[in-house]
Amino acid sequence: MARWSLTVNGKPYEVEAEADMPLLWVLRDLLGLTGTKFSCGIGVCGACNVHLGGELVPSCSISVSAVNGRKVVTIEGLSKETTHPVQQAWLEEQVSQCGYCQPGQIMAAAALLEKIPRPTDADINRVMARTLCRCGSYPRIRKAIQRAAALGGKP
Amino acid sequence: MNSDHSPARREFLVTTAAAGTGLLLAFSLASCARSASSDRGSKDFQPNGWLRITPDNRITVFVDEAEMGQGVHTALPQLLAEELEVDLTMIEVEQAPVDNSVYGWQSTGGSTSIREGWERFRQAGAVAREMLIAAAAQTWQTPAEACVARDGVITHIAGERRATYGELAAMAAQMPVPGNVRLKEPGDFRLIGKSQPRVRGEDALNGSARYGVDVDIPGLLVATIVHCPVFGGRAREIDSKKALAVSGVRQVVEIDSGVAVVADHFWAAAKGAGALDIVWDFGANADISSRTIRQLFSRHADDFAGMEQELAVALAGADRKIEAEYHLPYQAHATPEPMCCTVHIHDGICEVWSPSQKPSEVQAVAARFSMSSAEYLLQRAKNKLLKHSFDSVRVHNTLLGGGFGRRLKSDFVMEAVQIAKAAEAPVKLIWSREQDIQHGYYRPASLHRMTAGVDENGSPVMWHQLAVGASDYGSPYYDIPVSGGSTVDVNTGVPTGPWRSVSHSWNAFVVEGFIDELAAHAGEDPLAFRLRLLKRQPRLKAVAEMAAEKAGWGEALPQGHHLGIAIHPGFGSYVAQVVELSADKTDGIRIHRIVSVIDCGRVVNPDTVLAQMEGGILFGLTATLTSAITIRKGRVEQSNFHDFPILRIDETPPIEAYIMPGEESPGGVGEPGVPPIAPAVVNALYAASGVRIRELPVTMDKLFS
Ligand code: FES
Ligand code: FES
Numbered sequence: 125m126a127r128w129s130l131t132v133n134g135k136p137y138e139v140e141a142e143a144d145m146p147l148l149w150v151l152r153d154l155l156g157l158t159g160t161k162f163s164c165g166i167g168v169c170g171a172c173n174v175h176l177g178g179e180l181v182p183s184c185s186i187s188v189s190a191v192n193g194r195k196v197v198t199i200e201g202l203s204k205e206t207t208h209p210v211q212q213a214w215l216e217e218q219v220s221q222c223g224y225c226q227p228g229q230i231m232a233a234a235a236l237l238e239k240i241p242r243p244t245d246a247d248i249n250r251v252m253a254r255t256l257c258r259c260g261s262y263p264r265i266r267k268a269i270q271r272a273a274a275l276g277g278k279p
Numbered sequence: 280m281n282s283d284h285s286p287a288r289r290e291f292l293v294t295t296a297a298a299g300t301g302l303l304l305a306f307s308l309a310s311c312a313r314s315a316s317s318d319r320g321s322k323d324f325q326p327n328g329w330l331r332i333t334p335d336n337r338i339t340v341f342v343d344e345a346e347m348g349q350g351v352h353t354a355l356p357q358l359l360a361e362e363l364e365v366d367l368t369m370i371e372v373e374q375a376p377v378d379n380s381v382y383g384w385q386s387t388g389g390s391t392s393i394r395e396g397w398e399r400f401r402q403a404g405a406v407a408r409e410m411l412i413a414a415a416a417q418t419w420q421t422p423a424e425a426c427v428a429r430d431g432v433i434t435h436i437a438g439e440r441r442a443t444y445g446e447l448a449a450m451a452a453q454m455p456v457p458g459n460v461r462l463k464e465p466g467d468f469r470l471i472g473k474s475q476p477r478v479r480g481e482d483a484l485n486g487s488a489r490y491g492v493d494v495d496i497p498g499l500l501v502a503t504i505v506h507c508p509v510f511g512g513r514a515r516e517i518d519s520k521k522a523l524a525v526s527g528v529r530q531v532v533e534i535d536s537g538v539a540v541v542a543d544h545f546w547a548a549a550k551g552a553g554a555l556d557i558v559w560d561f562g563a564n565a566d567i568s569s570r571t572i573r574q575l576f577s578r579h580a581d582d583f584a585g586m587e588q589e590l591a592v593a594l595a596g597a598d599r600k601i602e603a604e605y606h607l608p609y610q611a612h613a614t615p616e617p618m619c620c621t622v623h624i625h626d627g628i629c630e631v632w633s634p635s636q637k638p639s640e641v642q643a644v645a646a647r648f649s650m651s652s653a654e655y656l657l658q659r660a661k662n663k664l665l666k667h668s669f670d671s672v673r674v675h676n677t678l679l680g681g682g683f684g685r686r687l688k689s690d691f692v693m694e695a696v697q698i699a700k701a702a703e704a705p706v707k708l709i710w711s712r713e714q715d716i717q718h719g720y721y722r723p724a725s726l727h728r729m730t731a732g733v734d735e736n737g738s739p740v741m742w743h744q745l746a747v748g749a750s751d752y753g754s755p756y757y758d759i760p761v762s763g764g765s766t767v768d769v770n771t772g773v774p775t776g777p778w779r780s781v782s783h784s785w786n787a788f789v790v791e792g793f794i795d796e797l798a799a800h801a802g803e804d805p806l807a808f809r810l811r812l813l814k815r816q817p818r819l820k821a822v823a824e825m826a827a828e829k830a831g832w833g834e835a836l837p838q839g840h841h842l843g844i845a846i847h848p849g850f851g852s853y854v855a856q857v858v859e860l861s862a863d864k865t866d867g868i869r870i871h872r873i874v875s876v877i878d879c880g881r882v883v884n885p886d887t888v889l890a891q892m893e894g895g896i897l898f899g900l901t902a903t904l905t906s907a908i909t910i911r912k913g914r915v916e917q918s919n920f921h922d923f924p925i926l927r928i929d930e931t932p933p934i935e936a937y938i939m940p941g942e943e944s945p946g947g948v949g950e951p952g953v954p955p956i957a958p959a960v961v962n963a964l965y966a967a968s969g970v971r972i973r974e975l976p977v978t979m980d981k982l983f984s
Contacts (some may be wrong), residue, residue: 164712
């Protein structure tokens with residue numbers, strides 16, 4: 125086991141873990157940040173989406189050794205009081221059903237708007253297609269992204 | 280009038296809140312009382328809902344139904360708030376603790392929550408309101424008629440006095456429970472029928488919502504499990520050397536259903552599970568496959584000779600006989616949150632945290648597996664006698680990351696209890712996605728042989744559905760002089776269970792597919808054909824007409840676009856859906872639009888109804904277009920979302936969902952969106968291509984073979 129240091133939501137952490145432990149489980153089981161969800165474990169559902177150095181990544185598919193010294197933002201760190209425009213738009217459109225996929229959806233949408241402040245439907249399809257919702261909240265996700273874009277997209 | 284025997288009197292019970300201050304009102308939902316195992320408090324009284332008002336003016340509603348995305352933690356309190364005269368924002372909602380003796384049997388399924396809560400939650404709000412008014416009237420020495428409840432405050436109509444509910448709560452608790460309460464006329468509703476945002480809606484958006492997988496308690500270990508890949512098999516030899524060598528792994532435990540690895544965290548457990556060397560005894564099912572199951576179904580269908588005399592006579596007298604055979608595959612629930620459960624056995628108590636649709640069964644299962652058989656039997660006998668539930672089990676129901684019927688089963692609870700017992704430590708069991716896809720309780724595969732006799736105008740004079748492998752056949756709601764069905768139960772070795780909309784998921788597909796075939800045989804427009812056979816079904820007819828109108832049925836469509844319709848009654852609601860699509864060899868199947876209309880009677884929270892319809896349609900569309908569970912060598916061939924794909928946002932067509940205003944008592948909304956979408960799609964594909972698809976999921980080769 126080795127020691128790793130990483131910054132999560134602006135806070136520095138030191139963890140002891142095997143090099144191949146995925147960031148997802150470092151966050152959930154070592155740091156107690158359970159907002160990031162586990163669903164597929166193989167990088168195909170997006171439930172575990174986080175921002176790594178500003179990029180959207182499925183945290184189940186990146187190991188702790190690859191995030192050593194880097195900055196991670198999770199759903200808990202997106203805003204202090206659920207005030208990020210994406211979160212606000214999500215609330216206004218009442219997107220969430222069971223809610224389990226929503227942290228991943230929101231992290232994906234926030235990353236999209238960071239890069240493309242005025243996304244087209246095609247942009248939304250391209251970026252959001254990798255984050256699944258079994259409850260079928262997609263029509264509202266699309267509307268909420270457009271609403272968030274109108275709100276300015278970024279915090 | 281003898282108020283002691285009025286319904287309200289018997290079904291409400293007042294207790295002062297724990298410290299003797301405030302009002303605690305217990306009430307019961309009739310349906311739950313039916314199956315409740317015991318009573319406590321007054322005779323025959325089995326409350327399963329609670330309303331608490333404390334002096335600090337906090338109003339809490341305890342809801343025994345599980346929240347899994349269907350919005351029940353918003354809609355039920357909304358009913359109560361309407362009569363209590365408070366805003367939904369003034370109410371805190373909590374999951375009721377599980378105690379069969381207090382809350383009755385708790386189970387959430389069958390789209391029943393609002394249907395059963397409609398009267399009782401409103402009555403509970405009204406009873407509390409009247410008692411608060413009585414308390415104010417007594418304090419102010421004024422007739423109750425002079426007091427008005429509004430926004431959490433009782434005011435004297437003369438205007439000089441006011442008191443908050445909190446201030447009156449302790450005194451209200453001393454007031455007699457009113458024998459009869461008047462409920463508002465629908466015209467006076469301020470909340471019911473108006474969209475209300477989700478209660479605690481932010482929790483899901485900032486990571487603070489706690490699901491089963493998120494449970495954390497001191498000293499918690501994490502386990503994962505490996506089941507025999509073949510249904511019903513068992514481990515013969517387990518070599519756990521390599522698994523135990525994985526850093527963080529504590530223990531390997533064999534339990535009834537498989538082999539579990541207990542570790543410091545999930546990643547170590549999962550790695551350990553991957554390192555297990557197990558020799559399996561595959562048991563009796565090693566040779567079954569989707570192909571052999573289908574052959575078995577066909578043999579049973581061939582052997583069937585049980586059509587009722589009346590049907591056979593009508594068929595013999597018909598102008599023409601039309602037959603068709605339909606097939607549906609197994610389906611997995613694929614809840615986004617995998618199966619999980621946390622168990623801590625301490626101080627003679629078994630504490631369980633589980634995301635469950637049936638917490639009462641969780642309690643029973645935990646009792647059964649946390650004690651020795653002798654202890655359990657003794658306890659059970661005692662409980663029966665004393666009308667108690669298992670005091671030694673404490674169940675905390677967490678939020679559910681999807682249910683869809685999968686969490687009506689408690690297999691994962693049994694496992695977690697057995698593992699925690701062996702580990703002698705608190706354990707959180709989390710299944711991998713692979714285990715979840717391969718060890719579910721699937722929507723059964725089935726074969727349906729449809730037979731209709733039609734007259735010279737093409738109108739059906741008889742109808743029969745032979746359902747093989749399915750527990751249930753569809754009742755045709757069309758005007759057909761004689762109709763019926765038969766089921767043949769077949770034990771295939773594949774575990775099955777309820778899947779969102781249960782038997783409606785296969786029956787809508789075959790009934791609405793076959794009626795479309797009859798319309799084609801008659802050379803009639805599929806909508807017109809249906810409408811003329813719906814004379815006795817005004818609500819179904821109305822939704823069909825509205826959906827057709829919204830979809831532009833009969834009007835000019837863009838080049839290459841075609842429409843298909845399906846309707847379906849179920850769970851007390853009536854739904855019609857129209858699909859607009861195009862299909863050709865180069866571009867494949869493209870759905871351009873889905874129009875949906877539901878008549879679910881009186882609507883409590885319209886936005887929730889629309890969300891459930893959108894979600895139901897997309898859940899059904901996944902099973903129509905992209906995914907199926909198939910069996911080979913006794914195992915499920917799929918293992919994760921790459922080969923059991925869930926519909927994605929870029930594959931999601933625009934959905935227009937409408938609610939038909941209704942006055943009838945509320946129908947269910949969690950499931951009715953699912954059944955019509957598959958037949959609406961295949962009916963539209965027939966319109967587009969002339970090819971009749973009778974097997975799900977729809978694939979390009981079925982369409983263009
Ligand atoms: S859990 Fe990481 S992508 Fe699915
Ligand atoms: S809201 Fe349930 S999976 Fe997306």
